[in-house]
Amino acid sequence: NNEKEANTRFANKAIVVTGKIKEINYLNYRYTIILHTTYKDHHILCDLDPDQNELLRNLEKGKTISIKGVCKGFLKDVVLLHCTLITNNQ
Numbered sequence: 001n002n003e004k005e006a007n008t009r010f011a012n013k014a015i016v017v018t019g020k021i022k023e024i025n026y027l028n029y030r031y032t033i034i035l036h037t038t039y040k041d042h043h044i045l046c047d048l049d050p051d052q053n054e055l056l057r058n059l060e061k062g063k064t065i066s067i068k069g070v071c072k073g074f075l076k077d078v079v080l081l082h083c084t085l086i087t088n089n090q
Helices: 003-010 050-058
Strands: 014-027 030-036 043-048 064-074 078-088
Touching (some): 003 064, 014 043, 014 078, 030 050, 030 064, 043 064, 050 078
Parallel strands (some): 043 078
Antiparallel strands (some): 014 064, 030 043, 064 078
């Protein structure tokens, strides 16, 4: 709810997020998983490390997953870099 506070608290720190997959994109030789949030127009963008590519086979839209990454900040969306999959729940 508070962009400034969120950036102060989480920017440049490793965090774990859990959410449902909205999309999986591949651009410039990198995979990005986009997770839904409770806010209609906001998402969590998770840029995966290349060593995670093999694990993407079991993922699809709507699955709930947990991802660990370094938070680069929040503007409209939360951006996580260097992400690794933690769980593949549902």
